[in-house]
Amino acid sequence: MYNNWEELEKSIINCKECKLCQNRTNIVFGNGNKEADLMFIGEGPGADEDKQGLPFVGKAGKLMNEAFKGLGIKREETYIANIVKCRPPQNRVPEQDEAQTCLNYLRNQVILVRPKIIVLLGSTALKNVLGKEYAITSARGKWIEKKGIKYMPTWHPAALLRDENKKIEFWKDLKEVANNLKKM
Numbered sequence: 001m002y003n004n005w006e007e008l009e010k011s012i013i014n015c016k017e018c019k020l021c022q023n024r025t026n027i028v029f030g031n032g033n034k035e036a037d038l039m040f041i042g043e044g045p046g047a048d049e050d051k052q053g054l055p056f057v058g059k060a061g062k063l064m065n066e067a068f069k070g071l072g073i074k075r076e077e078t079y080i081a082n083i084v085k086c087r088p089p090q091n092r093v094p095e096q097d098e099a100q101t102c103l104n105y106l107r108n109q110v111i112l113v114r115p116k117i118i119v120l121l122g123s124t125a126l127k128n129v130l131g132k133e134y135a136i137t138s139a140r141g142k143w144i145e146k147k148g149i150k151y152m153p154t155w156h157p158a159a160l161l162r163d164e165n166k167k168i169e170f171w172k173d174l175k176e177v178a179n180n181l182k183k184m
């Protein structure tokens with residue numbers, strides 16, 4: 001565990017802890033306000049993110065930006081990271097060993113950011129952060145409080161591209177988050 005961002009960021013530069021390092025262009029460490037009250041956790045970088053080294057800059061990110069704009073959430077005031085920092089081939093779901101190894105970085109990011117609310121985007125984020133016993137279909141939209149952090153599981157934005165109903169629920173969940181944040 002590193003006590004500061006500089007050491008943590010340095011520790012990941014040449015990471016070869018799992019096989020995802022073999023095909024990456026860039027490590028997508030995460031970005032945003034390092035003292036954010038609100039943090040988002042996604043699954044892993046896609047092609048655009050791999051190219052740019054930044055999280056949620058592709059199609060799914062654009063949907064998030066739309067929701068942020070509509071709900072008055074300023075993206076630059078949040079911190080955004082993923083379960084795995086390197087792109088899985090063909091955007092497949094990260095394998096257990098990949099997620100587990102990379103979680104060390106994510107846990108350290110959460111400790112340093114100290115967010116009050118974490119939005120878990122999709123099943124991979126939910127299961128790896130809170131436990132395999134959770135299912136996104138039943139957990140989404142409901143607060144789960146653990147160790148002083150309030151978690152809101154919701155759909156992964158990529159799922160919204162395939163299903164309009166999920167878009168409505170996603171907006172509803174983020175509205176709940178935005179309202180809660182205002183009260184803090």
Ligand code: URA
Pocket residue numbers: 042043044045046049054055056057058060061082158
């Ligand atoms: N999907 C994710 O889970 N994370 C990203 O950064 C981009 C797409």
